[in-house]
Amino acid sequence: MLSTENKDNNVTWHCVNIPIFGRMFKYIHIGGLAVLFFFFSTVQGFGQASKCGFAHVVTALSEQSTEVEDAISSVREEKPRAAAKVSASVNVTVPVVFHIVLTQTQLNSIGGIPGVERRLDSQMKVINMDFAAQNPDISSVPDGFKPYIGASGIQFGLAHTAPDGSATLGYEVIITSKTGFDSDGSYGSGFGFSGAKYSANAGADAWDPESYLNIWIVNPMDNGRQTDIVGLAVPPYLTGSSVPREEEGVTLHYAAFGKRVALNDIYVKGSDQGRTLTHELGHYFGLFHIWGDDDGYCPNNGGKDDGISDTPPQGYPSSGCPTYPKYDNCSPTGNGIMFMNYMDYVFDQCALLFTQEQVARMDGKTVFGEYAFSLSQHPWLLSYPDPTTTPVNSYVMYPNPVDHLLNITFRFVPTDLRTIRIHDLSGRMVAAIEDATGTAYHSFNTGNLHAGMYFVVLEFSDRQEVKKLIVR
Numbered sequence: 001m002l003s004t005e006n007k008d009n010n011v012t013w014h015c016v017n018i019p020i021f022g023r024m025f026k027y028i029h030i031g032g033l034a035v036l037f038f039f040f041s042t043v044q045g046f047g048q049a050s051k052c053g054f055a056h057v058v059t060a061l062s063e064q065s066t067e068v069e070d071a072i073s074s075v076r077e078e079k080p081r082a083a084a085k086v087s088a089s090v091n092v093t094v095p096v097v098f099h100i101v102l103t104q105t106q107l108n109s110i111g112g113i114p115g116v117e118r119r120l121d122s123q124m125k126v127i128n129m130d131f132a133a134q135n136p137d138i139s140s141v142p143d144g145f146k147p148y149i150g151a152s153g154i155q156f157g158l159a160h161t162a163p164d165g166s167a168t169l170g171y172e173v174i175i176t177s178k179t180g181f182d183s184d185g186s187y188g189s190g191f192g193f194s195g196a197k198y199s200a201n202a203g204a205d206a207w208d209p210e211s212y213l214n215i216w217i218v219n220p221m222d223n224g225r226q227t228d229i230v231g232l233a234v235p236p237y238l239t240g241s242s243v244p245r246e247e248e249g250v251t252l253h254y255a256a257f258g259k260r261v262a263l264n265d266i267y268v269k270g271s272d273q274g275r276t277l278t279h280e281l282g283h284y285f286g287l288f289h290i291w292g293d294d295d296g297y298c299p300n301n302g303g304k305d306d307g308i309s310d311t312p313p314q315g316y317p318s319s320g321c322p323t324y325p326k327y328d329n330c331s332p333t334g335n336g337i338m339f340m341n342y343m344d345y346v347f348d349q350c351a352l353l354f355t356q357e358q359v360a361r362m363d364g365k366t367v368f369g370e371y372a373f374s375l376s377q378h379p380w381l382l383s384y385p386d387p388t389t390t391p392v393n394s395y396v397m398y399p400n401p402v403d404h405l406l407n408i409t410f411r412f413v414p415t416d417l418r419t420i421r422i423h424d425l426s427g428r429m430v431a432a433i434e435d436a437t438g439t440a441y442h443s444f445n446t447g448n449l450h451a452g453m454y455f456v457v458l459e460f461s462d463r464q465e466v467k468k469l470i471v472r
């Protein structure tokens with residue numbers, strides 16, 4: 001048996017990786033749900049024993065298949081590229097789509113659609129600044145580590161053309177019937193919150209992973225209980241026989257998404273500056289945890305490393321906001337460990353940099369022949385379908401499929417919207433709002449409609465937009 005799960009009544013859960021005969025054994029203790037909810041709802045924070053689920057998935061998948069194990073090793077042990085050369089030549093913008101899969105209550109708790117848009121906006125700014133080493137706090141990198149700062153040529157943009165060619169804001173909102181999704185669930189591959197990645201399981205289907213980087217915003221759980229995990233990446237090299245390509249991408253905790261604006265915004269403690277996504281994108285583009293996920297072992301003493309030579313050896317993950325210099329068993333002198341690296345576990349406000357070699361590896365994944373190359377080959381997805389009629393007032397229709405209440409929310413109050421009608425497949429009108437002008441929020445009770453496919457027709461003064469709707 002390669003992994004052991006042990007439930008007890010501790011408050012938080014801890015992952016301990018113990019290398020034995022070259023394999024990783026994982027022991028998980030899952031804590032009390034009621035206590036976690038108490039912390040979550042009152043002080044908006046709880047322990048961060050295991051912030052990121054990436055190492056768990058990597059371990060589980062390598063135990064399943066030697067093919068995946070080899071793929072992981074080849075990324076981890078990849079020889080350093082000519083850092084400056086690769087980074088200088090890469091200049092790509094990756095189209096990103098966010099699938100917000102939450103209950104109505106969870107969506108409300110982050111401010112509804114306006115709250116989602118605010119978090120999205122700050123989230124995109126954070127990852128773009130962090131990757132470019134243009135983050136305002138980069139000056140806080142200690143002098144000893146400043147020479148290692150790397151600036152990536154990868155940038156990210158919200159997708160504005162959807163797979164069907166229609167205009168999109170770069171996100172969709174799915175009101176789910178599930179209170180959360182398990183990290184090792186039973187739907188899909190069973191790895192990495194796969195249940196959230198299928199509309200047939202009250203989640204959201206990926207958009208073509210060759211063209212879009214998919215990000216799911218969910219309530220993360222483990223065996224039906226709240227977890228400490230705030231993010232998890234499934235990079236393309238992990239997909240194959242066990243994990244389908246449609247599960248590639250990043251999953252984030254809905255309370256670790258975007259950047260805090262107000263003091264009472266709901267966030268997981270230490271994860272309120274948008275850096276969970278910076279960290280997970282690091283995994284997506286080929287990076288590993290800076291301490292090597294080997295529970296204290298050092299690279300020169302039988303342990304694993306992150307495969308990056310300009311990050312100092314490190315034994316364990318850091319937490320909170322340590323004081324520089326911080327020494328450990330693997331880096332006992334000099335600058336000590338680079339706890340302020342995005343690939344460690346410190347609080348968001350204390351994570352500050354990628355190194356040059358980390359950046360070279362990430363940028364290298366976007367070049368011809370590498371697994372993220374295709375993401376840079378569809379730049380038109382970043383623009384609206386017809387730039388001459390750029391929809392300045394886009395809207396979202398959710399949930400779809402719908403059970404009983406369909407919402408249509410505009411970004412701004414529309415002045416050119418006339419009517420909204422729902423037609424069945426035979427063309428018969430089954431519901432309508434005849435005067436839709438001047439209101440940003442519309443809703444339909446669909447409870448009396450038979451299950452099946454319908455068309456929602458939005459009639460504007462100068463055009464008509466038709467959307468498919470599934471009624472369950």
Ligand SMILES: [Zn+2]
Nearest residue numbers: 052054279289
């Ligand atoms: Zn991680």
